[in-house]
Amino acid sequence: MAERSYTGAELEPQFDRSKLGKVLAEADVEITDEAALRYARTVGETNPRFSRPGPGLEVMPGMLIILDRPMDRVPVTFPFGKLAFPGGNTLEAYDLVRPGDILHIAVRLTEVYVKTGRAGPMGFVVHEKEYVRRRDGKLVARSKDTYLTRP
């Protein structure tokens, strides 16, 4: 079967470009002992660093990427798009996060682009979050989520 070709207009993402790079939403999230322990239990973690209540308790690295506040996302439409699904997550952690920390989280739309390969076009939408600890103003983590769209 011949592969379908796409014209320039069909490859052009549709979204509000004024939002690119701007903070879409921000919020403070307090990391409680209960939330950290519940998260560890939910994913079956038994390492005492993450599962033993007390002053040494740490937040599991993966927990930050699901602190989904703020949830705001810029809607992006790709004219060729039929299937959309998560393409990946990245977390960079610069300091330990512990219960009691209040994190200021800000989300931005950072990239929207199309790559075309043998399988046709693929649309990428990237949002990034920064996590700043209120107590000392330190950037403790940065995360990125990539969403893909395919014909």
Next chain:
Amino acid sequence: MAESVDYASLDVGDEAPETALHVTVEAVRKFLKVYMGNEGQGSRFTDPDAAAAEGFDRKPVIPGPLGFVHLARTIVDWMPDARIEKLDVVYRSPTYLNTDYVRRAVITDRADREGEIRFEMDVYIETLDGNRTQRGAAVVYVPRG
């Protein structure tokens, strides 16, 4: 989880002990309750028909971030003292519920520093026939000695 690890003896090419991964719908529901505030009723994560409607062959799929969590756990199961500085995960193809997978990790770089060792490693979720459905690259630090 490893009881104690001689980190200084680990080097490029060393692999974590292979561990099994089999995610049930109950585990996904619990995760979604924490992640989304609901249990994913009628979604591609729990419902075969919803999965089929989204092109997943009537097999519910594991939420990508849950795979991320399992890859992070692969690291700290192997190196219980590890501080993960970076984990970059690509969801290459669907990872399905009620299916047997294995989790793997392999060291790709090592640098010795004052008081700690920096490892780079690749981590994977693989089908039993070696198809890597999720792939990650990590930078971790462990105490030296």
